[in-house]
Amino acid sequence: MTPHHSSSLLRLLSLLPLLTVPLTSTVTATPVTLTAHLRQSNLTELESTFWAIADPKSSLYLKHLSLPELAELIGASYEDIDAAAAFFKKAGGYDITVSNLRDTVTASFDSKPDVRLTSRGLPHESTHPDAVEFLVRQDVLPPSTPPLIPSAPPRTSAGSDSSPSYTISNIKDAYGIPTDYQASHPDTTQMVWGPGTFGYSKAKLEAHKIAEAPLINMDKIEFWTENHGTPGGDNFGEGQLDVDMISSFGLNVTTLVANTNTSASTEETTGFGAALLNFLTDLSSREEVPHVLSMSLGSLSSASCNLLCSEAAKTGIALTDCQAYISEQRQVCMYLSDDQTARINTALQVLGARGVTVMGSSGDGGSHFSFGPFQGSGDDAAIADALNEVSCKFQMPVFPTASPYVLSIGGEMWEVNSKHPVTWAGYGGGSGAGFSIQFEAPPHQQSSTTVSDYLQKPGMPPASSFNAKNRAYPDMSAVGVMGTSQSCPISAGIWSLITDIRLNKGLPPLGFVAPRLWQVAEEYPGEAFEDIIGGDSNTSCSNGFPATDGWDANTGFGRPIWDGFVKHFADDDVHA
Incomplete structure (x- = not known):
């Protein structure tokens, strides 16, 4: 003290x-x-x-800390x-x-x-x-500021087989969630976040409600910040998808939309890391925090970007030229340093200790890219070629999903129909996967043989391309045919419903749920998660992680089974 x-x-x-x-x-x-x-x-x-x-298994399980206790501590x-x-x-x-x-x-x-x-x-x-x-x-930009970034085409597609119908009701049916199931506790709260132009249109949400989710309660969706985004901006589309999905699956849950910065750099370059740091530290110090936080945005980790240029330099590319090139690539390298991501991790720990379940999209570039291969012309062509070679030689993790303090959400799609789930892939990208470069495996992975058993299976990438002792991700998956920016808020809405049941029983929120998730999936296989087999994280490279039986570094333990979620996460008696 x-x-x-x-x-x-x-x-x-x-x-x-x-x-x-x-x-x-x-x-x-x-x-x-x-x-x-x-x-x-x-x-x-x-x-x-x-x-x-x-x-x-701890005597302190779910004994969340108060804000004054954390202030006194850190x-x-x-x-x-x-x-x-x-x-x-x-x-x-x-x-x-x-x-x-x-x-x-x-x-x-x-x-x-x-x-x-x-x-x-x-x-x-x-x-x-x-x-x-x-x-x-x-x-602070004036409200009349025009769109900072022009509308961009979707980064993802409906997958290799466009025949399945990925409606809200069909996805709920695949997971066993009653279409009309709604939250009922007045305090249950969920949040989505993004910087720059991130926001949503109430008119578009209303249209989505009419077409697919008539029980969305428009009165329970509100902005948490003064910044409401900019229609036409790239992140505005991300925000719309986030709000559509989390409100459709977390029916009748108070939904907060947060945009903590309105600078173009927060969408494209290292300004994003600064905005994320400010947001998480601000949120963690608020008197009230949401029960569930969904973060769909991210990029290659700072450690991945450092590896890219250090390896490219070995091929004759000047280090300064490489750093200048990647700094100009949109939404590829958006963190200042490993120290900055470590500070972000501290804020994530504070949120988890307060009872917040934080989720992050596993990424849309498989295990090699932020989204897809680098491109360049003229003098940049040689740099792009070198970086693509390095990217395929190594498995490049993204952040914040590779943080050990985030529940990482991968993406699935369906072959023919919902009964045949496989790894999501589209537009040359696919469900993010892999191992952190910077962060060691968390305790629940260190004490388990799940990851090491998986790595003994055939079809693995070269052992030299990743660190098998570090944090492995994702933890689970959901439909991500519009990218893992779809699967993350879907999962967040489902976890909000579980939280709602707990609050109605007088139980505390789950907070950082990954250790319990791994325990349930390992001890009760097939009860809370349906395995996803098929597909890989190769994207445009020749190696990656395959989706196999059991946990895999591509789809995690698989997709939710509602009855199993209720049994194993909505009550503590079964795990007492």
Whole structure:
């Protein structure tokens, strides 16, 4: 515990630890904000506590932590908070606030801050307090701003066989979910998130409701943020799909739509990682959090991007040329560094410890790409060719789905009809799969032979192309014929219904459910998940992970079986 500080600011903080505390105030407009992410405390203890809360065999299982408990555990020291606030104030910042978790300080600026304040999100050692690990900037754009990115064609297709009918009712029927089943607890809440132009049209949702899901409760869908996206933007289509799917499967659940930034860079390049970091740290410090969070967007992990260029450099491509090229590729390499993704992971741990079930799409590029092969002309052609060769030589994980603190959702499609599920593939891409480069296998994978048994089966990619000791994904799958941006919110809606049953019984939410999911799938095979066999993660390469019997690094344990979900996840008696 940090000793009491004598300044008036910190006396105020000690008296009001749960409030977002205004340090200075003004009525001036705020076109730009900067958030300083401060050095956190006791991260090893947070890690062990997180896993204990998620482990069905632990005495701490589902004993979620409160916001003040987490603030006391990981919050920055009062001295560090004071230093960051003074730094912002000296630089012209105002409306300075401290997060409830005491791990960020945010300030507003009338104009673009001095370039010395931030460089690609990294603090300058000569000018910043030592405790500042990242600086994230948000530009507030006026509502009249035209679309930042023109409408893009769908990245995915209905699969190799377009004959199946993937209606909402048919998907529910395949999973055994009653078409008219609705949530009934008033507090059950789910959320979807995206940056940039991410949003949805109420008119389009209403049309979807009329055509496929007449029981959608339009009154329970609302924006969580002031940013409502930009029609015509690429991420607006993502948001529409997310809202359509999560509200169709999580019927009558309060659905929050979050867009935390309106900058074009947050859709295309490293601005995305900054926006994700800001969103997760902001959400984790809120008094109220959703029970389920669905995140459909992501890109190659920072570790994957580093590997790409380091390997390309061995072929004669200049490292700086490679880095410049990939930085310009839309939605391919969108994270600043491995340190940034580690900080994002801390926020994910906080959310899980508070009882939030966080899900991420497994990706649409199989186990090799973010979406598909690199393309280039002129001087870029040689770089693209080199990167494609490297991409096929290794299995390239994406993030945040490869995080050990996210429930990863792959994609399925149907051959002929719903009774014959296989791995989703389309437009040269396919359901994301593989092993993290940066993060070791979580405890529930380390204590199991499931992954090692799978890797003994025929048809595996070269062992040198991935690290078999690291986090393996996905965990499960759902229909993803429009990409895993469809399967993730479908799964989220289903988990929301399970949460609703639990809340009605007076039980706590499941929070990070992966350890229990693996336990159920291993001990009761075929009860909660229907196995998916067929297809692979090769995409346009000659190697990848096959979808085989049992868990596989392509479709996880398979798709949901509703009755088994209710039996094994909606009640704790069977696993007491």
